[in-house]
Amino acid sequence: MTEERTRALVTALVVGGLVLTSTVALASPLVDARPAHEIPVTERADADLGSPTADGWSSVPAADVSLSSAPSSVPNAADTSVDRVHVQAARSDGDFYVRLQWTDPSRNVSADGTRAFVDAAAVQFPTDTSSRPPIAMGGTDNRVNVWYWSGDVGPQELRAGGAGTTTPFASTAISANATYEDGTWTVVYSRSVTAEGDGRTDLGSTDTLDVAFAVWDGSNGERSGQKAVSEWHYFLTGTGPQGPPYQTLLWTVAGVAIVGVVAVTAFGILRAREGGAD
């Protein structure tokens, strides 16, 4: 009877421990452990994210993306001044939002002078999301769709198939709003997820959307290929406090399996013991 009791207690402890582990695994957000080039896209219903200063952005996870001078043949290509951009992304009510923040001590929003250049930023996607184009403005067979914002003209939607081929769309599908405060630019881009068009990235086609960033400092004469750029990153759609959906699914399956195995084992032991008693 004592042995029986001990066995039952051990079984209960093991089962309880496994169930607890599964539950903890299910509930942990895991956002902090994401890969270096992953940027989560948060799902938000009815959130007002169109303004750079909207409250909704405070709870959207951010990624710090390193920038370095783009390889380019233009003069002074290696002389760029911005080395980091803060990136947030969200989906809400069928719109895709990207918010960029970077520090720049001077606000340059006019190209009215012969030597004046403007601050600008860009978000680059593969036109065809099934493969990564060359990072520098894509390639002939592997084009890119660029969301460009500049301090003087605002948003422009561009397509390109290699350096020097940038072409504006006849009509843009993106909008952008920007603020400059305390030496920091904040720009929010948005586009309908379902916007269609030749050369326009299908934002709904993948959960891991390749993306790259660029920033120009107008006061440093930056324009064209003289720009600070990131490597390819990817937006992971479906991330949020619960973690990405496939992760939840996997942990659920694992948890159920573990519980099942333990239950079957315990049941087997009990039956074996009962059989032994007969």
Next chain:
Amino acid sequence: MSTNQDTNIDVAEGVDHQVAMVMDLNKCIGCQTCTIACKDLWTEGGGRDYMYWNNVETKPGEGYPRGWEESGGGWTDDGSERVAGEIPSREEYGRPWEFNHSEIMYEGSDEPLRPRDGAEWGPNWDEDEGAGEYPNSYYFYLPRICNHCTHPSCVEACPRQALYKREEDGIVLVDQERCRGYRYCVEGCPYKKVFYNTVSKKSEKCIFCYPRLEGEGPDGETYAPACAEECPPQLRLVGFLDDEDGPIYKLVEEYEVALPLHPEFRTQPNVYYIPPYAPGQHTEEGETVDVDRIPRGYLRDLFGDGVDEALDTIERERQRARQGADSELMELLQHKNPAKQYRLGVFDDDD
């Protein structure tokens, strides 16, 4: 670069023929009629106010934009790499001045009409200043347009191929659809003849009046560029460098008396100049002595080493003409027959 097989003239790769202009500096009176003809036609407003696609500057002098000869651009000596250049500031081009019109017209001021503060530089600011000392001071006028170079560093500087040489005549143009206002062409041109439109935010330049060449005017006739046609002393000849029967070919290639400006920039300009003559220096007593009034070294700086031979050739041919002999060169330099001064339709039937 390719060589026109008919004429052995080097024209740019992919270009059939090359338009060219010869300006005889001995005829320029600095009246700026060419400047105004151009401005009226092409650069009257809309962000072009400060631009002079054609300007006339006094040499020696800082020119327009101020100090352009030291602003970089062009190619290294072997022509293989571009030289870094600068974009001139608005001050170097010259800002429009504010005048005291309202005080004089409406407030009864009896001050002289004059610019308010800030009139410290402008196009043609140093007009007629020149160099040297009395009685041997000197200056001459230098009209300048885009040189529509055979090896244009502005074209090469553009990362978007927005600038190009027209296939049919080598005119250098800026495709306004492609241009995104980066201004690498502005800094890349050593003559500073590409300009940034501060309203359209794109670059613009002399178009060699190509619509006039193509007979796009109301009467459908072909005309030379306005700067040439409107010139009171008619100092410009217009045609094709590779038209062997034309005066430009003869002056540039045969007699070698028409020279490019600053050939050391290695862009191979297609505007050529007959270098200026000046009387010899004078003594204190007013006697003419056999010393160049315009230092030869200065002319070499502007037009290269070919200037010595060019001036010798002109001097020799002048002597021949004075002695009653025939001189084709003197006739070319004096000719008033418009059919020869402007030869534009010669390659129209080519296909």
